[in-house]
Amino acid sequence: MNRLMEKPRLVSQDHYLLRIGFCPGRSLPGQFITVRISNRHDPLLRRPFSIFNHEGGIIEIIVKTVGTGTELLVRRDPGEIDVIGPLGTGFTLPQGGRVLVAGGGVGNAPLYHLARRLAESRCDVTYLYGARTRSFIYLADRFRDIADRFILATDDGSEGREGLVTDIAAELIEAESFDMIYACGPTAMMRTIVRLANGTPVQVSVETYFGCGTGLCSGCSVETAGVLKRACIDGPVFFGAPLNWDSVPD
Numbered sequence: 001m002n003r004l005m006e007k008p009r010l011v012s013q014d015h016y017l018l019r020i021g022f023c024p025g026r027s028l029p030g031q032f033i034t035v036r037i038s039n040r041h042d043p044l045l046r047r048p049f050s051i052f053n054h055e056g057g058i059i060e061i062i063v064k065t066v067g068t069g070t071e072l073l074v075r076r077d078p079g080e081i082d083v084i085g086p087l088g089t090g091f092t093l094p095q096g097g098r099v100l101v102a103g104g105g106v107g108n109a110p111l112y113h114l115a116r117r118l119a120e121s122r123c124d125v126t127y128l129y130g131a132r133t134r135s136f137i138y139l140a141d142r143f144r145d146i147a148d149r150f151i152l153a154t155d156d157g158s159e160g161r162e163g164l165v166t167d168i169a170a171e172l173i174e175a176e177s178f179d180m181i182y183a184c185g186p187t188a189m190m191r192t193i194v195r196l197a198n199g200t201p202v203q204v205s206v207e208t209y210f211g212c213g214t215g216l217c218s219g220c221s222v223e224t225a226g227v228l229k230r231a232c233i234d235g236p237v238f239f240g241a242p243l244n245w246d247s248v249p250d
């Protein structure tokens with residue numbers, strides 16, 4: 001059994017940071033954990049959350065409250081918590097080179113762990129952090145600290161540059177060259193970045209709806225290169241170009 005180290009901390013509107021102790025081994029950026037919400041039968045299904053950070057035996061996750069499970073989870077008191085993971089595939093890391101990392105909203109969560117590992121792999125990291133408005137920005141300083149260049153953008157211009165992540169990514173891709181692009185956020189955002197990439201490989205993390213989370217139900221299937229893959233075990237990270245985006249839920 002793992003341990004919720006402290007009460008979930010509100011880090012921006014509707015977003016909480018959870019610190020979970022005694023997680024074994026190392027995890028790859030892009031992997032996720034599943035959490036049993038409560039000891040009761042409802043909600044029955046475990047909920048998946050990307051690993052935001054994993055260091056010193058502690059996994060951090062960001063939880064955005066959207067429904068019953070997440071509302072209950074962020075109200076948990078410190079103590080035992082039932083966690084399975086790390087699960088799924090991680091991002092492929094290049095050794096060096098220039099990379100663009102683009103996150104939208106809660107989709108920034110797996111990209112913090114990624115950006116830290118990219119820095120260790122001697123990559124030059126441009127981090128593009130997008131949020132709808134300033135009240136949804138969480139832990140920006142932590143992202144700023146690990147990127148070679150950090151660009152903050154809000155849709156309404158309330159903080160950082162005004163504009164959609166996709167508009168700013170388009171400018172960067174046109175003006176500069178990158179060896180790899182990583183994206184996580186709303187499906188429309190990831191699909192647009194893949195379309196803009198102009199031949200640069202793009203890796204995305206898809207958040208389809210998970211049932212079992214362990215490869216048994218096929219409820220999370222997406223199609224890539226004409227083949228159905230289960231996002232919970234074959235993903236959630238995929239290369240964007242071969243993905244059939246019609247198979248990825250909005």
Ligand SMILES: Cc1cc2nc3c(=O)[nH]c(=O)nc-3n(C[C@H](O)[C@H](O)[C@H](O)COP(=O)(O)OP(=O)(O)OC[C@H]3O[C@@H](n4cnc5c(N)ncnc54)[C@H](O)[C@@H]3O)c2cc1C
Binds near residue numbers: 062067070106110207
């Ligand atoms: C691989 C993976 C990684 C994820 N990482 C994170 C993360 O780091 N932080 C985080 O806050 N959330 C993350 N999610 C989404 C998170 O799992 C869901 O928001 C959560 O399960 C919702 O549970 P709930 O009981 O609160 O909501 P429910 O009552 O189940 O649903 C409430 C609303 O949320 C929508 N919803 C439920 N699941 C998803 C989903 N997977 N994607 C989009 N909308 C959904 C439903 O359509 C509904 O409108 C991730 C999902 C996956 C598959």
Ligand code: FES
Binds near residue numbers: 215218
């Ligand atoms: S969630 Fe059941 S197979 Fe992926």
